[in-house]
Amino acid sequence: MAQKEYTANFEKVLLHCVAQPDPMLSMLEWLCEELMEAEISQKVGASKHEQEKERSTHRSGYRPRRFDTRMGTMYLMVPKVRNGGYIPFFVSERKRSEAALVQVIQEAFVQGVSTRKMNKLAKSLGIDNLSHSQVSAMAKGLDEQVQEFRSRRLDDSTYPVLWVDALYEKIRYDGRIISMAVLLVCGVDETGKRHILAIEPMLEESKQSYTQLFENLKERGLKTPSLVVSDAHKGLVTAISESFPGTAWQRCKVHFMRNILAHIPHKDKESFAAQLKQIWMAPTVEEAHQRAEQLVHKYEKRFPEAIQILENGLEDSLQFFCFSKLDARKISSTNMLERLNREIRRRTNVVGIFPSKDSYIRLVTTYLMEYEEEWSVSRSYISQLAIQQTLQTNAA
Structure with a gap:
C-alpha cells in the first residue's frame, strides 16, 4: 500500500x-x-x-x-x-566542472573575453554550449548577487569588533591605469562568527573616503562597535573617532612594529624585533609598559627615531588589554584581514589589470561571499561567551 x-x-x-x-x-x-x-x-x-x-x-x-x-x-x-x-x-561538494563554471564566467566576463573564447575555456572543463545569452544572464545574476550582498541590512546583529584595512589593485579608470584603494571591513557578531561587512573601491585613502564608508555602514544598520582594529592611517583614525564616538581604537601591533623597525639598521633588526615583540606578549598592561620602558632606556640613544615612534604610539597599540575576555592574538592586529587580502591577491593575479572598478568588485565579492558562507558553518572566530561578557561589560 x-x-x-x-x-x-x-x-x-x-x-x-x-x-x-x-x-x-x-x-x-x-x-x-x-x-x-x-x-x-x-x-x-x-x-x-x-x-x-x-x-x-x-x-x-x-x-x-x-x-x-x-x-x-x-x-x-x-x-x-x-x-x-x-x-x-551538493553545493559544497559539487563537481569540479560545476564549481569552475561560475568561476570561468566570472573571470572571463571580468576580462571582457569574447563569447567564442569563453566557449573554448568552458570546453576545456567539459562544459559545452555556452551561448551569448547564457553568458549575459549569468553576468547579470552575478551583479544582482554582488549588489544584494554589499547592500544587505545589518540591523539583525551586533558587531562588537571591526577590522578595517585597504589593499590596492591596478584598475583601468577614466582611460588610465591607476592603483585604486579597496577598503575592506570585517566584523564578528554576538556569536563570535566572522562577517564581511563592506568592500568599497575608493580613489584614495582619506578621511573623507573612510567617513563615507562608515556612514554607509551605519545607514545599513550597523550599531556602534566596541573596538575597531586598523593601522594608523591618519584619515582612518580620524574617521573612526568621528563616526563612532566612544569606540576604542586598537592600533595594529604588526603595522606598528613595521613602522618602528623601518628605523633600525638591518644588522640590528632581528635582535631589536625579538625584544620589541615581548611588549605585546606581556600578561598584563602594566608588564607591557615596563618592558617598553626597558627597551626605551636601552636604545633611546642608538635609535632615537624608532624609540620616538614607539613612545608616541604605544598606548594605542595596547588597547586590547582593555578587552581581557577576548583573544588578544585576534584583536591586537589586522592579521585576519592580512590573510584574507593575500587570498584575494592570489585570485586576482590571474586578471592583472582590471578593466573597471566594477569588474574588480564583481569578482572579489563573489569570492568573499564564498568565504562568508564557509565561516557561517565553521567554529566561531572568537568565543561566543567572551563576546557576550564583553557586551555586558560595555553595557554596564
Whole structure:
C-alpha cells in the first residue's frame, strides 16, 4: 500500500515538472529540495513538525540561494538552523566542472573575453554550449548577487569588533591605469562568527573616503562597535573617532612594529624585533609598559627615531588589554584581514589589470561571499561567551 502511495505521489511530481517550461531543471530543483529536507532532518535529529526530545537543534526558516548548474540556474530555499549553520552537501561538494563554471564566467566576463573564447575555456572543463545569452544572464545574476550582498541590512546583529584595512589593485579608470584603494571591513557578531561587512573601491585613502564608508555602514544598520582594529592611517583614525564616538581604537601591533623597525639598521633588526615583540606578549598592561620602558632606556640613544615612534604610539597599540575576555592574538592586529587580502591577491593575479572598478568588485565579492558562507558553518572566530561578557561589560 505504501509503495503504491509513493508511486502515485511521484507521478504527480513528474506531471507537475513536465508542465513546466524546463521540465528537467524543474525535476532537478525538486530533487535538490528533497535532498536538503532529508539532510536537514538528519542534522536536526527530527523531521519537519516532529516533536523529538533528542533533537540537536531547531529549524529557523529559510534563505534563498542561487545554484548554477549545466542544466540552468535555479533558486533554492535552503533551510536554516539555530546553531551550527547548514550548507547542502551538493553545493559544497559539487563537481569540479560545476564549481569552475561560475568561476570561468566570472573571470572571463571580468576580462571582457569574447563569447567564442569563453566557449573554448568552458570546453576545456567539459562544459559545452555556452551561448551569448547564457553568458549575459549569468553576468547579470552575478551583479544582482554582488549588489544584494554589499547592500544587505545589518540591523539583525551586533558587531562588537571591526577590522578595517585597504589593499590596492591596478584598475583601468577614466582611460588610465591607476592603483585604486579597496577598503575592506570585517566584523564578528554576538556569536563570535566572522562577517564581511563592506568592500568599497575608493580613489584614495582619506578621511573623507573612510567617513563615507562608515556612514554607509551605519545607514545599513550597523550599531556602534566596541573596538575597531586598523593601522594608523591618519584619515582612518580620524574617521573612526568621528563616526563612532566612544569606540576604542586598537592600533595594529604588526603595522606598528613595521613602522618602528623601518628605523633600525638591518644588522640590528632581528635582535631589536625579538625584544620589541615581548611588549605585546606581556600578561598584563602594566608588564607591557615596563618592558617598553626597558627597551626605551636601552636604545633611546642608538635609535632615537624608532624609540620616538614607539613612545608616541604605544598606548594605542595596547588597547586590547582593555578587552581581557577576548583573544588578544585576534584583536591586537589586522592579521585576519592580512590573510584574507593575500587570498584575494592570489585570485586576482590571474586578471592583472582590471578593466573597471566594477569588474574588480564583481569578482572579489563573489569570492568573499564564498568565504562568508564557509565561516557561517565553521567554529566561531572568537568565543561566543567572551563576546557576550564583553557586551555586558560595555553595557554596564
